[in-house]
Amino acid sequence: MTALDLVRQRLAGFAQRGAHGLSPLYEHLASRAAEDPEVAGLLTAAPEHFAQPTLLLAAAHRLVQAEPFHELSNYYPSLGGTYGADERTWSLFRAFVLERADRMRALIASRSTQTNEVRRAALLYPAVAMVKGPVGLLEVGCSGGLLLGLDQYGYRYQTEQAGQLVAGPAKAALGLHCALELAPGAELPRIPKTVKVAAKVGLDRAPADLTDEDTYAWLEACVWADQPERLRLFGVAAAVQRKAPPEFVTGDAVADLAAAAARVPADLPLVVITSNTLHHLPGDEFVRALRELDRPAWWVSHESYAAALVHVLPGRSDLEAPHEAVGVLGLTKFEGGEVVSAKALALTAQHGQRLVWLP
Known part of the structure; x- marks a missing residue:
């Protein structure tokens, strides 16, 4: 499989499973790009x-941001556009990115998708x-x-059994809403x-410095x-983070997991969180690094089953989602090089819209 074959396959898969039902614009663009060798x-x-397909789309988004009066911006609600995908969308997009092919390649070669x-946070909080x-x-x-600011956000979990469950600071600047459903046999957490x-x-x-204008623009483009x-929530959360930024470790x-873990005081329970990260990593090696930490650690994972929990909770074919937009929330405890406990807590919608709690 050549590099071009691979990216075309990924674009088609993203259109069919990742963007379908969530993003009409990106489903349209990815499906057409998969059929176009020059754009792909x-x-x-x-x-x-x-x-990944999202990198191509983010690079294009960034260049449209830089030219907000270009006709293509009419199809970008993030820039005030109100047009839905139509017969002109692809031709405009194709001409736009190919006319700026050098700038597109430079962004794609030097950046990675950094979705914030x-x-x-509403998935990770429970x-x-x-x-x-x-x-x-x-x-x-x-x-x-x-996501490190999850203790500073307000949450509204909508349930059928108990109405709305409220959590987080009463006057939080950022409020998040999430549907909380129960799988058969499950009880509300x-x-x-x-x-x-x-x-x-x-x-x-490459930790993202939210005070850097170019970095901030790239994160918006993602x-x-x-x-x-989603863009509005990103802006509010970024403002919250700037008031009390976390410590960043580049590595x-x-x-470098052990070195980063050492930055957390030893008298605190260490909670490692990953969210849609392990599809970029060898999951077995990451779990090995967790095992080798010299202290007890809890791993809160929001990943696909195949990327994460399969390494600590094998044999759960019921968690293998047929759809890329479905993840699994897990909680695993490591101590003394061993997995002390591992549990699948919920199925999730990848962008935080829904939790389906498991028994």
């Missing part, structure tokens, strides 16, 4: 592991709350570190009003262009 070929400028989906605090959080693949976090560390190969509400998720 732009993505081959990225290292194979990072040559703050709504995922799992982190299961570890008796105050805790020390270490987010691996943190980008701008917005206990969701405490507060989670106490005493230390916050983010590990990333938000899907026809989901302006590899596997090789």
Whole structure:
């Protein structure tokens, strides 16, 4: 399989499973790009592991941001556009990116998709709350570190059984809403009003400095262009983070995990969180690094089953989602090089819209 074949396959898969039903614009663009060797070929400028469809779309989004009066912006709600995908969308997009092919390749070669989906904090909150605090959080693949602010956000979990469950600070600047459903045989989880976090560390190969204008613009570009509400939440969460930024460690998720964990005071329970990170990493090596930490650690994972929990909770074919937009929330405890406990807590919508709690 050539590099071009690979990216075309990924684009088609993203259109069919990743964007379908969530982003009409990106489903349309990805499906057409998969059939167009010239446009798809732009993505081959990225290292194979990072040559994901969202990187091509983010690079295009960034260039449209820089030319907000271009006709293509009419199709980008993030820039005030109100047009839905139609017969002109693809031709405009194709001409736009190919006329700027050098700039597209430069972005694709030097950047990676850094999605700061703050709504995922609503997925992680119930799992982190299961570890008796105050805790020390270490987010691996943190980008701008917005999920590390999960103790500062307000939450509204909508349930059929108990109405709306409210958590988080009463006057939180950012409020997140999440549907909480029960799988057959499951009971509503206990969701405490507060989670106490005493230390916050983010590990990333390229931590994102939200005070840098160009970096901030790139993170905005990584938000899907026809989901302006996500962009609004990103902006509010970024403002919250700037008031009390976490400590960032630049390094590899596997090789530098122990060094990053050492930045969390030893007297705090260490809670390692990952959210849609392990599809960029060898999951077995990451779990090995967790086992080798010289202290007890809880791993809150929000990943696909195949990327994460399969390594600590094998044989759960019921968790293998047929759809890329479905993840699994897990909680695993490591101590003395062993897995003390591992549990699948819930199925999730990848952007934080829904939890389906498991028995």
